[in-house]
Amino acid sequence: MSDLSDLAPLRVPTVPMPPPARVDFKIVRERGQREVFCGLTGIVWLHRKMQDAFFLVVGSRTCAHLVQSAAGVMIFAEPRFGTAILTDRDLAGLADANEELDRICVTLLARRPDIGTLFLVGSCPSEVIKLDLAKAAERLNARLFPKVRVLNYSGSGIETTFTQGEDNALKSMVPLLPLTEAKQLLVVGCLADVVEDQFRRCFAQLGVGPVHFFPARRAADLPSIGPNTHLLLAQPFNGETVRALAARGASVIAAPYPFGAEGTTGWLRAAAAAWNISAERFDEVTAPLAARANKGLAKHRARLAGKTLFMLPDSQLEIPLARFLHREMGMRLVEVGTPYLDRQMVGAELAMLPATTVVSEGQHVDRQLDRVRAARPDLTVCGLGLANPLEAEGLTTKWSIELVFTPIHGYDQAADLAEIFARPLERRERLCV
Amino acid sequence: MQLTLWTYEGPPHVGAIRIAASMRDVHLVLHAPQGDTYADLLFTMIERQDRRPPVTYTTFQARDLGGDTANLVKTAVAEAFERFKPAALLVGESCTAELIQDQAGALARSMNLPVPVVPLELPAYSKKENWGAAETLYHLVRALLADRVPAANAPRPVREPGRAPRANILGPTVLGFRCRDDVVEVRRLLEALGIEVNAVVPLGAAVEDIRRIPDADFNIDLYPEISRTTATWLERSFGMPHTRTIPMGVGGTRDFIAEVAALAGVDAAPLLSREHAGGAGLAASQSRLPWYARSVDSTYLTGKRVFIFADATHAVAAARIASEEMGFTVVGLGTYSRELARDVREAAKRLGLEALITDDYLEVEKAIADATPELVLGTQMERHIAKRLGIACAVISVPIHVQDVPARYSPVYGFEGANVIFDSWVHPLVMGLEEHLLQMFRDDFEFHGDAAASHLPNAGKASAQPAAPVAVRDAAAAAIATAAVPDGPIWTADGESELRKIPFFVRGKARRNTERYAQERGVAAITVETLYDAKAHFGR
Numbered sequence: 001m002s003d004l005s006d007l008a009p010l011r012v013p014t015v016p017m018p019p020p021a022r023v024d025f026k027i028v029r030e031r032g033q034r035e036v037f038c039g040l041t042g043i044v045w046l047h048r049k050m051q052d053a054f055f056l057v058v059g060s061r062t063c064a065h066l067v068q069s070a071a072g073v074m075i076f077a078e079p080r081f082g083t084a085i086l087t088d089r090d091l092a093g094l095a096d097a098n099e100e101l102d103r104i105c106v107t108l109l110a111r112r113p114d115i116g117t118l119f120l121v122g123s124c125p126s127e128v129i130k131l132d133l134a135k136a137a138e139r140l141n142a143r144l145f146p147k148v149r150v151l152n153y154s155g156s157g158i159e160t161t162f163t164q165g166e167d168n169a170l171k172s173m174v175p176l177l178p179l180t181e182a183k184q185l186l187v188v189g190c191l192a193d194v195v196e197d198q199f200r201r202c203f204a205q206l207g208v209g210p211v212h213f214f215p216a217r218r219a220a221d222l223p224s225i226g227p228n229t230h231l232l233l234a235q236p237f238n239g240e241t242v243r244a245l246a247a248r249g250a251s252v253i254a255a256p257y258p259f260g261a262e263g264t265t266g267w268l269r270a271a272a273a274a275w276n277i278s279a280e281r282f283d284e285v286t287a288p289l290a291a292r293a294n295k296g297l298a299k300h301r302a303r304l305a306g307k308t309l310f311m312l313p314d315s316q317l318e319i320p321l322a323r324f325l326h327r328e329m330g331m332r333l334v335e336v337g338t339p340y341l342d343r344q345m346v347g348a349e350l351a352m353l354p355a356t357t358v359v360s361e362g363q364h365v366d367r368q369l370d371r372v373r374a375a376r377p378d379l380t381v382c383g384l385g386l387a388n389p390l391e392a393e394g395l396t397t398k399w400s401i402e403l404v405f406t407p408i409h410g411y412d413q414a415a416d417l418a419e420i421f422a423r424p425l426e427r428r429e430r431l432c433v
Numbered sequence: 434m435q436l437t438l439w440t441y442e443g444p445p446h447v448g449a450i451r452i453a454a455s456m457r458d459v460h461l462v463l464h465a466p467q468g469d470t471y472a473d474l475l476f477t478m479i480e481r482q483d484r485r486p487p488v489t490y491t492t493f494q495a496r497d498l499g500g501d502t503a504n505l506v507k508t509a510v511a512e513a514f515e516r517f518k519p520a521a522l523l524v525g526e527s528c529t530a531e532l533i534q535d536q537a538g539a540l541a542r543s544m545n546l547p548v549p550v551v552p553l554e555l556p557a558y559s560k561k562e563n564w565g566a567a568e569t570l571y572h573l574v575r576a577l578l579a580d581r582v583p584a585a586n587a588p589r590p591v592r593e594p595g596r597a598p599r600a601n602i603l604g605p606t607v608l609g610f611r612c613r614d615d616v617v618e619v620r621r622l623l624e625a626l627g628i629e630v631n632a633v634v635p636l637g638a639a640v641e642d643i644r645r646i647p648d649a650d651f652n653i654d655l656y657p658e659i660s661r662t663t664a665t666w667l668e669r670s671f672g673m674p675h676t677r678t679i680p681m682g683v684g685g686t687r688d689f690i691a692e693v694a695a696l697a698g699v700d701a702a703p704l705l706s707r708e709h710a711g712g713a714g715l716a717a718s719q720s721r722l723p724w725y726a727r728s729v730d731s732t733y734l735t736g737k738r739v740f741i742f743a744d745a746t747h748a749v750a751a752a753r754i755a756s757e758e759m760g761f762t763v764v765g766l767g768t769y770s771r772e773l774a775r776d777v778r779e780a781a782k783r784l785g786l787e788a789l790i791t792d793d794y795l796e797v798e799k800a801i802a803d804a805t806p807e808l809v810l811g812t813q814m815e816r817h818i819a820k821r822l823g824i825a826c827a828v829i830s831v832p833i834h835v836q837d838v839p840a841r842y843s844p845v846y847g848f849e850g851a852n853v854i855f856d857s858w859v860h861p862l863v864m865g866l867e868e869h870l871l872q873m874f875r876d877d878f879e880f881h882g883d884a885a886a887s888h889l890p891n892a893g894k895a896s897a898q899p900a901a902p903v904a905v906r907d908a909a910a911a912a913i914a915t916a917a918v919p920d921g922p923i924w925t926a927d928g929e930s931e932l933r934k935i936p937f938f939v940r941g942k943a944r945r946n947t948e949r950y951a952q953e954r955g956v957a958a959i960t961v962e963t964l965y966d967a968k969a970h971f972g973r
Contacts (some may be wrong), residue, residue, distance in 0.1 A: 032492065032512075034492050035473070036468075038468025038469075040468065059528075061444040062529075062557065065443040065471075082438045083436075085434060087559065088559045101434060108436060124468070125532060128533060156495075157466040157467040158466045158497075159494070366512070383474070385471070385477050385485065386473075388477040388482065388483055
């Protein structure tokens with residue numbers, strides 16, 4: 001009844017995908033108020049990742065306010081994102097919204113000659129009034145291409161949650177990717193530049209390659225795709241993109257996500273296996289890296305082991321991170337919430353959670369907070385709107401948005417990832433006021 | 434459509450949330466999609482609120498559209514009432530819900546809840562946050578006082594002899610500028626005058642406090658952006674007069690005391706006579722600003738160029754303080770508050786300026802760059818502009834960030850507020866003697882014009898690499914301030930080098946003036962002499 005799966009429709013792929021894992025434990029499905037960002041929020045990191053791209057939200061003042069509030073408000077003097085705010089005139093039809101949008105895009109691009117890709121980002125109001133941004137992109141491309149390429153996707157809150165914005169943005173680029181027959185590895189999902197460089201070095205040492213990253217640091221540098229492209233997934237929330245890439249012939253390498261030493265080893269091993277790299281070579285390259293990661297993790301394990309954890313739904317990273325925190329850090333999982341459950345993307349990770357875990361999909365925030373209060377976990381991972389109120393109730397919290405704004409993937413970030421969860425506990429121990 | 438990079442105000446429903454979150458027993462049901470809950474973090478993070486704002490979001494999705502979004506409203510209203518037991522319920526819609534026209538307010542009313550249900554109209558495509566807050570407060574007060582409105586032309590009841598005069602303080606909210614401390618300061622002033630505070634609304638108020646509003650003799654319209662609409666209605670319906678002055682700055686506070694005393698029928702003289710310049714050392718005087726401003730070390734403040742951009746209330750008050758109490762020269766004055774733009778226009782006119790009325794961040798940035806001020810008084814947006822242009826800045830108005838909600842007592846209203854203002858406006862400036870030495874020995878490798886003031890934290894960092902920041906800053910200022918003039922005069926090396934000796938905050942202006950001077954006289958190459966000729970020509 002209250003299945004939220006239509007927020008993220010699961011289409012049956014026509015090409016090989018890892019089979020959904022069997023999960024035996026009960027999933028709590030809830031519907032109600034969601035304390036989760038909408039997909040527009042992804043712009044905050046996407047515009048930093050792709051340095052030649054501009055993200056123009058077509059929406060309301062709420063959209064503009066949301067993005068600037070989520071961005072910690074005004075980090076960048078002139079950001080590569082903005083909002084075309086709909087006004088009464090646009091709604092009353094006095095101004096042709098399409099003409100207005102074209103005018104704004106042209107003005108904007110004249111101001112920013114460094115922009116090579118313009119994303120028109122749909123919002124709740126633009127979806128409701130059925131402003132056709134695909135048509136707008138087509139029209140603008142006819143005028144601006146090849147100097148600027150115009151793409152469109154939806155980040156609206158009626159259709160997307162938080163990290164689905166990245167999924168939709170990447171998916172909008174898939175049809176543009178040139179075809180290649182060559183065997184190659186394509187890492188899918190936005191990664192911090194430093195992490196990308198580490199993985200590049202690691203793949204080179206292993207002999208896995210050529211390796212491309214999607215998205216690249218410039219939106220214009222589109223990777224190729226084809227039947228011999230192997231997809232290695234860096235983020236669990238890009239399901240639609242992965243399915244679109246698979247539809248273009250690529251196959252998915254089944255692997256855990258590269259969080260923690262175990263996850264990173266599993267992730268690299270799966271890629272190495274696809275390139276027939278010997279076990280000896282794999283160990284030779286990864287063992288020292290894994291040892292270094294484990295050394296870093298050890299000191300945080302002392303603080304985290306045995307502690308109870310409650311994760312509220314936020315970024316879709318919850319299930320793989322719960323796996324890491326349970327298996328490598330020894331935390332006890334009370335409840336792991338996720339905005340929606342994409343079994344193709346996280347089924348295998350889900351199977352690695354202990355059977356006692358309550359996994360919840362969707363949210364009814366008041367009821368969930370009742371459960372948090374009843375469980376009084378040692379650590380609650382939640383959004384910024386909830387953290388201080390819970391701290392005021394004596395609970396220790398970690399605000400989850402830090403997990404998408406911090407490099408957390410790979411061996412050399414494993415300890416940083418653990419530290420994110422250990423810090424609030426350490427802080428509470430230190431404070432005696 | 435309007436292109437916006439940063440917005441000064443949120444949408445009107447955020448204003449409605451500010452009213453609900455300011456009060457103790459009011460709940461707001463907002464018909465809104467997922468994502469709009471971002472507003473919660475403004476309260477819990479910027480203002481460090483220790484409770485969630487009392488808002489329930491209906492969280493409708495695409496698949497609900499055309500289906501039962503109306504039912505979602507009813508469910509949300511019923512659940513919110515059951516769980517939070519509010520004494521009054523506000524019902525509004527965010528921008529998307531406005532488009533689907535479910536009439537959330539009417540639906541909620543039809544449920545016959547045993548508490549007042551106040552529907553809100555929050556037109557998201559034409560109005561903004563402050564308007565939404567003002568309108569929400571007005572509708573709430575009006576709904577709660579509906580049965581107390583006296584018949585038209587009924588005489589205002591006379592205060593019985595012996596009872597102290599009573600006032601309501603209207604307008605302070607969460608996410609306002611220093612409201613928490615301003616209320617304490619204004620309470621102090623009223624107490625000193627023998628006036629009782631009947632109710633403070635909405636900050637910290639309960640529904641019962643609003644019901645008591647007519648028991649007071651008059652209203653203090655403390656934050657007109659939020660409370661003017663309500664104060665005007667109370668004057669019209671209950672014959673309650675309200676204040677027009679804002680107690681910000683020493684002059685503003687004195688005027689406020691005089692106005693309040695007149696409304697209450699009490700004598701302001703005992704309070705006002707204690708406050709005089711030179712009285713800082715006397716325990717009787719609460720205000721140190723007049724003496725500090727007269728103190729000779731403040732001489733260097735004379736004529737400092739100040740650009741002011743804020744909400745209307747704080748902008749107008751800041752302009753008066755800057756010119757009358759600090760001895761600055763106001764070189765720019767503006768606001769994003771269109772509703773109260775007239776006040777700002779008048780204030781600007783008195784200073785011989787044209788007010789900048791805009792909510793376009795880029796327009797403000799350009800105006801600041803053009804005015805080449807030495808100090809910017811603004812919102813957190815102007816803080817970023819000033820940082821980019823290398824100009825000192827103090828924040829005087831919302832929108833704010835977390836560092837503008839200090840832990841210590843720091844009002845900006847009342848005499849103590851004036852003391853706070855003196856400190857916080859002077860702090861970002863380069864101090865007097867330091868400034869002289871900078872001008873005399875411009876090429877000192879660690880003590881040069883582009884080093885930050887020595888008492889500011891990044892001083893060491895800036896002096897390590899003197900050349901780069903100059904170029905960057907000059908380039909940024911030039912790029913914003915002036916379009917390159919094709920075929921204009923060129924700068925000779927010695928002219929350029931002399932230009933660099935001019936303090937950076939007026940360098941852009943000196944460059945433009947000199948170029949204009951040269952162009953008008955057909956001088957092709959600008960030398961040291963041209964620079965000084967131009968200086969003499971334009972000299973202030």
